Amino acid sequence: MTIKYDKKEPLYEQLMDTIKVKIKNDYKADDKLPSEREIMRKYSVSRNTVRQALNELEILGLIYRQHGKGTFVANATDNPATLGNEHSFTKQMIALGRKPETKIMEYSVRPANKYFANKLNINEGDRIIKLKRLRSADKVPVMIDRTYLPFSKFEGLSAVELEVKHRSLYAVFAEDFGEEFRIADEALSAGRISDKDADVLQVAQGSPGLMLKRTTFNQQNEIIEFTLSSTRSDQYVYNIRYKNTKI
Amino acid sequence: MTIKYDKKEPLYEQLMDTIKVKIKNDYKADDKLPSEREIMRKYSVSRNTVRQALNELEILGLIYRQHGKGTFVANATDNPATLGNEHSFTKQMIALGRKPETKIMEYSVRPANKYFANKLNINEGDRIIKLKRLRSADKVPVMIDRTYLPFSKFEGLSAVELEVKHRSLYAVFAEDFGEEFRIADEALSAGRISDKDADVLQVAQGSPGLMLKRTTFNQQNEIIEFTLSSTRSDQYVYNIRYKNTKI
DNA sequence: AAGTGGTCTAGACCACAGT
DNA sequence: CTGTGGTCTAGACCACTTT
Known part of the structure; x- marks a missing residue:
């Protein structure tokens, strides 16, 4: 892996990606990385550039540093991403150096029953779009999303945009339908993965899973x-960073 | 406010604090800060130092930048609720109309093993305080917290303050030890409640539970x-509200 | 003493936004 | 065009850890 000037990507990002791959393939937790000065010489970049790459990796929770001792690989299962407040599955997985994939399992339009009419604050019988998606990382199934949308607002939503063009739901909402979200309420709990989902997620029946409900407002x-x-508990950790804004 | 070399504090931290005060007193949300080059001249520091200070403020969510336009004051009330407010177990239960109770099950000082030394970033063998608490609501057990603190920072912490006087851990940190938290990272996952905890929480062995790890920085x-x-999944839901800042 | 990460300088050029 | 933030270099010295 080499670092090139002519690419559009900044040097420190190329360096970040290079180190991410090494962390994933060659290192294990608490292994020592080469020193900043060694990395600098190896890739012919300045020390500031090396530090910029390492700073980002530190924020992502992939490495930790000890003054006078060195830079080390963090335990990935303990502290995966801290990613500001990024709650896009795709971006989270990319940040962790994993390859995300989304497969649409179902796309249908149907009348809302009482439960979903209530959740979407529409009338029973109004049409809704149901979107069932399987999210995977490095070919391992991680999460099943069942998304319900009011048909009146998203008529013409195309599954192709999401699956083939790899656009996020929020990007399509904003760019194609002018629906910018203002608030998203999430409720997290633990439960047992349903037998049907367990098959898809390839876990034993009755396995615990992280359950998430999200309601988004424009x-x-x-x-x-x-x-x-519904999420495999061994493959996904939900991270939140609270900041004390009191000065 | 001036920036001095002779102080122990690094220049960028002094600059951060200076700008923090200005944000608090002189600016309001979306006000434009002076450009990096102006700040550089004003305080006679290099641009890298200015950028280091601004980077930290950006991570803290106090400012945001726009390429080509400038640096602006962020809205302080954004993104997830700050700890000590809605995410205090006690206040959350009160908000739900339930009567919270906290019982201290264990209070001990012991040398840190490798795992906790690593988690607290101290040396193996350094003393830590272990605090095990059972949280209940309306007499129903809900959550078991195991908290580990560096003894060097909280020597003299009294269990009485917490149990008898009903003060929150964060209140004691801040008021009795001068330790204000700056960032708290939480990782949520699902798992099976251990057999020992299942007895205390009065659930069947092997029940799923919401597991939370929190690391707090001063x-x-x-x-x-x-x-x-470790939390009973039938008694506790973790709620988060995301607000969209941009637009 | 040697090696590590942490801080800092004084430049430079690029990419983006507004005139 | 000017001014902004974004990236990058080649040095320097400091603080901390280990030998």
Whole structure:
């Protein structure tokens, strides 16, 4: 792996990606990385560039540093991403050096029953779009999302945009439908993965899973999305960073 | 406010504090800060030093930058609720109309093993305080917290303060020890409640539970707390509200 | 003493936004 | 075009850890 000037990507990002791959393939937790000065010589970049790459990796929780001792690989299962407040599955997985994939298992339009009418704050019988997606990382199934959308707001939503063009749901909401989200409420709990989902996620029946419900509101405070997610507990950790804003 | 070389504090931290005060007193949300080059001249520091200070403020969520336009004051009330407010177990239960109770099951001082030394970023063998607490709501057991603190920072911590006087851990940290938290990283996952905890929480063995790890950093970025929580999935839901800042 | 990460300088050029 | 933040270099010295 070499670092090139002519690429569009900044040097420190190329360096980050290179180190990410090495962490994933060659190193294990608490292994020592080469010193900043060694990395600098090896890739012919300045020390500031090396430090910029390492700073980002530190923020992502992939490495930790000890003054006077060195830079070490963090335990990936303990502290995966801290990613600000990034709650996009795809971006989280990329940040962790894993290859995300999303497969649409179902795309249908149907009348809302009482439960979903209530969740989307529409009338029973109004049409809704149901989108069932399997999220994987490095070919390992991680999460099943069931997303329910009011048809009236997203008529013409194309599965192709999501699956083939790899656009995020929020990007399509904003760019194709002018629906910018203002608030997203998430509720996390633990439960047993249903037998049907367990087969898809390739875990034993009765396995525990992280369950997530999300309700998203647009700028006019209308509900634009209700999603139920079921997640393999051994493959996914939900990270949140709280900042004390009091100065 | 001036920046001085002779102080122990690095220049960029002095600059951070100076700008923090200005944000608090002189600016309001979305106000434009002076450009990096202006700040550089004003305080006679290099641009890298200015950028280091601004990077930290950006990570803290106090400012945001726009390429080509400038640096602006962020809205302080954004993104997830700060700890000590809605995410205090006690306040959350009160908000739900339930009567919270906390019982200290264990309070001990012991040498840190490798795992906890690593988690608290101290040396193996350094003393730590272990605090095990059972949280209940309306007499129903909900959560077991195991909190580990560096003894060097909290020598003299009294269990009485917590149990009898009903003060929160964060209140005691701040008021009795001058340790204000700056960042708290939480990792949520699902798992099976251990047999020992299942007895205490009065659930069947093997029941799923919401597992939480929290690492708290003080203003100097030192770790002041590491907590492991095990929660009854039928009694506790973790809620987060995301707000969209941009637009 | 030697090696590590942490801080700092004084430059330079690039990419983006507004005139 | 000017001014902004973003990236990058080639040095320097400091603070900490281990030998």
